[in-house]
Amino acid sequence: MSSHREAPEISKDPVADGTDVYAFRSPANPGNVVLIANFIPLQKPDSGPNFFEFGDDVLYEIHVSNKGTAQADISYQFKFKTKVRNDRTFLYNTGPISDIDDETWNRPQSYTVKRVKGNDTTTLGSNLPCPPVNVGKRSTPDYAKLAGQAVHQLPRGRKVFAGQRADAFWVDLGSIFDLGALRPFNEAHLIPMGAMDGINSVQSFNVHTIAIEVPIDELTRDGSTPSDPLASNSTIGVWATASRRTSRVFNKKTGTYRDFGKWRQVSRLGNPLFNEVVVPMAEKDLWNSREPSGDRKYQKHVYEPELAGLLPVLYPGVFPNLAAYDKPRADLHAILLTGIPEGVVPGFQNYTGPVPSDMLRLNVAIPPSEKPNPLGLVGGDPAGFPNGRRLEDNVTTIEIRAVAGLTIPLVDPSFTPDDAAAAVEDGSEYTNSPLLGEFPYLGLPGGGYQTEPGTTQAS
Amino acid sequence: MSETSRRNVIAVAGAGAAVGAAALMGGGAASAASRPHRISAQEPLVAYVEDHRSDRVTLMIGDDEVVVRDRDLVTRLLAAMGGK
Numbered sequence: 001m002s003s004h005r006e007a008p009e010i011s012k013d014p015v016a017d018g019t020d021v022y023a024f025r026s027p028a029n030p031g032n033v034v035l036i037a038n039f040i041p042l043q044k045p046d047s048g049p050n051f052f053e054f055g056d057d058v059l060y061e062i063h064v065s066n067k068g069t070a071q072a073d074i075s076y077q078f079k080f081k082t083k084v085r086n087d088r089t090f091l092y093n094t095g096p097i098s099d100i101d102d103e104t105w106n107r108p109q110s111y112t113v114k115r116v117k118g119n120d121t122t123t124l125g126s127n128l129p130c131p132p133v134n135v136g137k138r139s140t141p142d143y144a145k146l147a148g149q150a151v152h153q154l155p156r157g158r159k160v161f162a163g164q165r166a167d168a169f170w171v172d173l174g175s176i177f178d179l180g181a182l183r184p185f186n187e188a189h190l191i192p193m194g195a196m197d198g199i200n201s202v203q204s205f206n207v208h209t210i211a212i213e214v215p216i217d218e219l220t221r222d223g224s225t226p227s228d229p230l231a232s233n234s235t236i237g238v239w240a241t242a243s244r245r246t247s248r249v250f251n252k253k254t255g256t257y258r259d260f261g262k263w264r265q266v267s268r269l270g271n272p273l274f275n276e277v278v279v280p281m282a283e284k285d286l287w288n289s290r291e292p293s294g295d296r297k298y299q300k301h302v303y304e305p306e307l308a309g310l311l312p313v314l315y316p317g318v319f320p321n322l323a324a325y326d327k328p329r330a331d332l333h334a335i336l337l338t339g340i341p342e343g344v345v346p347g348f349q350n351y352t353g354p355v356p357s358d359m360l361r362l363n364v365a366i367p368p369s370e371k372p373n374p375l376g377l378v379g380g381d382p383a384g385f386p387n388g389r390r391l392e393d394n395v396t397t398i399e400i401r402a403v404a405g406l407t408i409p410l411v412d413p414s415f416t417p418d419d420a421a422a423a424v425e426d427g428s429e430y431t432n433s434p435l436l437g438e439f440p441y442l443g444l445p446g447g448g449y450q451t452e453p454g455t456t457q458a459s
Numbered sequence: 460m461s462e463t464s465r466r467n468v469i470a471v472a473g474a475g476a477a478v479g480a481a482a483l484m485g486g487g488a489a490s491a492a493s494r495p496h497r498i499s500a501q502e503p504l505v506a507y508v509e510d511h512r513s514d515r516v517t518l519m520i521g522d523d524e525v526v527v528r529d530r531d532l533v534t535r536l537l538a539a540m541g542g543k
Contacts (some may be wrong), residue, residue, distance in 0.1 A: 245519075245522065246517075246519055246524060247505045247507065247519050249503075249505060258503065260503070260504075260505040260519035260520065260522075260524075261505070261517075261519035261522065261523075261524040262519075262522060262523075262524040263522065
């Protein structure tokens with residue numbers, strides 16, 4: 001998946017496991033940028049009695065690079081605190097939770113958000129309540145109200161939300177990780193089966209979302225709000241991390257763990273699917289612990305992606321031009337590691353400099369689309385992926401087609417993509433909880449009581 | 460040492476001196492030297508020796524972390540495990 005359980009070690013630590021990062025100009029407030037980082041993958045809504053929550057022992061961060069060095073010039077830090085109101089009950093809630101501060105919610109969680117820029121750290125908000133999870137019709141009867149109460153206004157027109165939402169990612173996991181199968185193209189696979197529609201494996205699951213909306217001029221290198229997409233100050237790099245302390249010791253007296261030492265990064269995510277399908281398995285957890293500025297050592301996997309070599313093998317005769325292409329994949333290198341420089345796509349660039357680094361790159365001078373195309377830039381919509389990433393962007397199809405050779409002509413006009421490169425997809429569709437038209441944009445999480453296997457409903 | 464707080468630098472320097480003194484002066488002196496110094500840390504501590512052949516001990520208190528280079532301290536920690 002985008003980054004759900006993408007590496008061996010982090011797959012055993014879901015509370016710190018980043019799943020997706022999004023960065024886009026707010027369609028409701030175009031002068032602002034929305035940054036979203038999701039964690040804790042594949043939450044089955046009916047998971048009581050101990051429901052999902054952020055880790056009090058995890059430091060969650062969203063980073064922004066704006067000086068072309070791939071270093072974090074601005075970081076938003078989120079630290080959580082959980083308390084138990086009644087330690088004599090096993091219940092998550094002792095009655096219906098009608099408001100976010102109801103005493104019936106037995107395990108409330110709150111957080112502090114800080115902005116770090118250079119040596120300056122500013123607390124933007126503290127003791128900000130999260131919503132409870134969506135337990136069910138009796139416990140959280142008006143979940144939209146609870147979620148709305150967890151949208152907090154911060155100074156300078158900022159907004160922040162942290163809590164459970166429906167996952168907005170969609171993909172056919174069962175098929176793709178069964179030897180690279182794409183159900184609509186089953187008949188052409190090396191091990192053929194009958195063609196069928198794709199299955200959205202993620203539609204019934206929730207995640208925990210951290211979303212913050214901030215003014216554009218808070219993110220650019222010179223504090224401006226650029227209007228020229230070709231200006232060098234118009235593009236920012238974005239990624240999210242989760243960190244744990246160096247050491248963890250189990251305290252037999254309390255039955256809990258105690259952490260010691262400095263924060264150490266254990267999860268990283270910029271571009272969707274980068275660590276998932278570009279970085280070899282043996283290096284994935286080490287990649288998670290590194291900074292984007294050190295990604296030069298991984299660029300060989302971008303220049304010669306394993307998946308591009310597998311496609312002609314798994315689909316014999318379907319990708320002859322891709323199979324014959326023996327040059328380094330400069331198109332993927334630009335899309336994933338440097339941004340697309342000026343002159344490749346008319347009127348567009350999201351180049352952040354020569355340092356190869358996995359970051360989402362958002363050109364903040366490009367306004368939101370009135371009619372977003374889920375195929376983003378390759379679909380003619382420069383406000384979408386790989387220019388940042390919106391919730392509705394079909395990143396799986398975009399990246400599969402790019403790897404299949406569709407974007408090679410951007411840098412090598414002598415190459416003619418195979419016909420299949422423009423058609424290949426996993427066949428799944430967005431059937432998750434409906435997205436919202438306002439912050440934090442992600443759909444309401446599926447409720448526990450309402451959950452039936454394979455479905456999700458917010459109420 | 461860039462990750463070292465001043466307090467820990469001082470505390471660790473004191474510990475290293477104490478260990479050295481104990482080695483020179485014998486068991487009785489070691490008891491005296493092991494009394495907490497007024498600037499000693501007074502909270503739970505984790506010591507981590509990644510390489511038993513090295514002189515490096517990582518000490519962790521709260522969210523502070525410091526690497527001490529003291530082969531004698533490494534030897535004493537290893538010896539305390541009694542060859543287990």
